Amino acid sequence: MxxxxxxxxxxxxxxxxxxxxxxxxxxxxxxxxxxxxxxxxxxxxxxxxxxxxxxxxxxxxxxxxxxxxxxxxxxxxxxxxxxxxxxxxxxxxxxxxxxxxxxxxxxxxxxxxxxxxxxxxxxxxxxxxxxxxxxxxxxxxxxxxxxxxxxxxxxxxxxxxxxxxxxxxxxxxxxxxxxxxxxxxxxxxxxxxxxxxxxxxxxxxxxxxxxxxxxxxxxxxxxxxxxxxxxxxxxxxxxxxxxxxxxxxxxxxxxxxxxxxxxxxxxxxxxxxxxxxxxxxxxxxxxxxxxxxxxxxxxxxxxxxxxxxxxxENKACSFERIYFSRGSDCDIYKERKALGHLLSKDILEAINYDVDNSVFSFIPNTAEVAYYGMLEGMREYLKAEKVRDILALKDKNADSIQKILTRSIRTEKVAIKDIKLRTFITEGKSREDLAAHVYDITYGSVRPFVDNLIVIDDSIVRGTTLKQSILRILDRLHPKKIVVVSSSPQIRYPDYYGIDMSRMSEFTAFKATVALLEDRGMTNLMHEAYEEAIRLRQKPLTEFVPNVVKTLYKPFTAKEISAKIVELLRPEEVRTDIELVYQSIEGLHKAIPNNPGDWYFTGDYPTPGGSHLVNEAYISYFEEYIKIHK
CATH class of the missing domain: 3.60.20.10 (Aminohydrolase, N-terminal nucleophile (Ntn) domain)
Structure with missing residues (x-):
């Protein structure tokens, strides 16, 4: 990320x-x-x-x-x-x-x-x-x-x-x-x-x-x-x-x-x-x-x-546990593993349960612990499948049992964080070409057009690195399908408590939602949210106000938004099937029970100031949006 x-x-x-x-x-x-x-x-x-x-x-x-x-x-x-x-x-x-x-x-x-x-x-x-x-x-x-x-x-x-x-x-x-x-x-x-x-x-x-x-x-x-x-x-x-x-x-x-x-x-x-x-x-x-x-x-x-x-109310920041704090803390280590483990079912659905033709990896380096949790989940699934297959054998001989037992989850270090390349060229296309080389890949780690490639990251905020580098470089291995997994839910809202993400236009989930509203002729909701935000400006800053941005997400499922994110992030030259799998809000709280602060994902700000500032951010965004779309 x-x-x-x-x-x-x-x-x-x-x-x-x-x-x-x-x-x-x-x-x-x-x-x-x-x-x-x-x-x-x-x-x-x-x-x-x-x-x-x-x-x-x-x-x-x-x-x-x-x-x-x-x-x-x-x-x-x-x-x-x-x-x-x-x-x-x-x-x-x-x-x-x-x-x-x-x-x-x-x-x-x-x-x-x-x-x-x-x-x-x-x-x-x-x-x-x-x-x-x-x-x-x-x-x-x-x-x-x-x-x-x-x-x-x-x-x-x-x-x-x-x-x-x-x-x-x-x-x-x-x-x-x-x-x-x-x-x-x-x-x-x-x-x-x-x-x-x-x-x-x-x-x-x-x-x-x-x-x-x-x-x-x-x-x-x-x-x-x-x-x-x-x-x-x-x-x-x-x-x-x-x-x-x-x-x-x-x-x-x-x-x-x-x-x-x-x-x-x-x-x-x-x-x-x-x-x-x-x-x-x-x-x-x-x-x-x-x-x-x-x-x-x-x-x-x-x-x-x-x-x-x-x-x-306890609103300890969940992002501290997902990304910022050192993973050497014994509790944070367990929580990050749990985040990966809890994604197992959704990952299996994304690859149609074809673990034999799938390679599992991670985006270096902060997602490594979640990767271990994901592998535990995959191995648990495969172990249960082996037991079922052995019990279903009519002729239980050593060869048939051995064939089942040799099945394993395939793991590779596919993505490699390269040295920090200086994109000294500012012209658009040249800069993009350089940015594509921030990551490198391990050639030969995936069977072309046969294997699914599953890579886990800790979060996807702006999606810039995915679009400019990761998807392009992974596509060179020609996997049958690329599944990008986020150990955190979709980041939909700005933070105002110390993390540098305060503008609505930064979030790929928000951009995808706006694109869906445009596709389906529902931009009137954006106007209504703007008018409501202007009205709520009159409320005292010490008073909680409704988060108007929530109304824009409401018509769509998380899967619909994820599919639209793929459309927005897919580089033109990449033709491989791509799917995004995000952590659920329920999974987040199950993995990290003592840090329930989730306003990045839910928009439920813990202080009045946060609820006012998200509406101000939307006002700024929409006024710029109107200028562009006149």
Missing amino acids: EPLKHECGVAVVRLRKPLSYYHERYGTWEYGLNKLYLMMEKQHNRGQEGAGIAVVKLHSRPGEEYLYRERAEGNNAIVEIFDAVGKQVKEYSEEEIADPVFAEQFIPFAGECYMGHLRYSTTGKSGLTYVHPMVRRSNWRAKCLAICGNFNLTNVKAIFDEITSKGQHPRLTSDTHILIEQIGHKLDREVERLYRIAKNEHNYQGMDITNFIEAHIDIKNVLKKASPLWDGGYVMCGLTGSGEQYAMRDPNGIRPAFYYIDDEIIVLASERPVIQTVMNVPSENITELKQGEALLINQEGNPRIEQILEPK
Whole structure:
């Protein structure tokens, strides 16, 4: 499949002991930095447009820096960041670097509080300005704030209006810049509340006030006041200059977060196996942050879990399990296998149960686990067929039984992901010719005009890679029939919670549906949906509204849409019979029972913002459609 962009990955590390402890036990005071680096590299799949880190020293003296940040753009950002950190460390002598007490006091990035981020943009905005963590500086350590997150908010304008109504004047309007101003404002109020208590109730003066504030600041109060306005899927992470840290998950649990705590360290990441590998701990020792919860860590390094927002219906993202998260997670591995296994019946129907003349393969590389599940299903079918055939034998001799037993499911690595070819030619036909060679094939793996060829992929979004490369290259083997299997259902609707697919015109399932409406003279439904979407614009953004796009899919079965997709994606020169087999919604939920968020496939958005934005996307699409079809 064509790669999807996903926002984002987070990593939090908090050391609970002095740097000298780690130097003595693990041979280096850089223990925390090393863990942060590993956790970020293990989540490289989640962000290849940029990365950043923030580190806070707890024991800096006035006049010395206490909050350090390093950011970089591009696929190599993690290496660049830690190389830059290493260069700053190497400016000190070997004796100074070997002294953890000196490092704790003077060496940059030698701190106790760490936060890392990997970025995939879903906003189209690029440049270092938009790379997390964002920092809001202040002369008060407790008011100094760095934030990062795996999130996409659907109501940035509402938050912008809220903070500007109170006199703030943000210079940029991206969701992260607006968010840091909103949270920062609430943090200022929390510090000022404690200032009044210290001064008026305890009669503290000077540094006693500062020490009181830093010892009693409660990020729970900040999040309780800021988060009710947030609509979207998110894991928000933050770090103050005085050493308070937090990570909060949205009340529907759309975006994931996992944490591990022992007496030395606290870590949090977007994926569980990252922590398992980096910390070498079993999965049962790692906890998933629940809906609306926050992991809060105070200045002393003591953690607690607080319920910030009341949990809503569980809508944990199913696409995390199908595609984005690492398949090395024990549960995700089982789920992806189940997705493949549950497609067995539909695949058998597509090849008319002719397993003897069929070759099974997969599109590299993310569909490989679903492929193993598909094979299990095929082997179960063949095993049952063998039993029936043996029982039906009238003359049960060794040869006849052996002939049945030697039947097997034929598996080959047919498609090969070639090196990334640079399509430097922009002219249409030449570019298409180059794009066709993104994949290669194993010649001789299929008997021409005899074998069916079944290839499984994890999902089909735009269909571009299928049309430009996969179908063309598979056709060179001259199979009797090509069956392309998607382990996920038809992707019909945009995402607004952190995955880069927000335009209706991108989805091959939607384009096929529009084509069917045109073929059958039913485009009046498109006009009616547009008029309804315009009417629903008047509804408050905090209120759920009907998804008008659903009405366009309603007249057609999934099989009708799949057949039309084949028509749209079939390259002109390909004459082989092609069929698409998609996962069902029922199969999706059976395979992935704990991540029921399925709005990509059903259009059932978990937040009001999503329901409004899908209608806005349709309005934009239809207005462009009308211009073209005048």
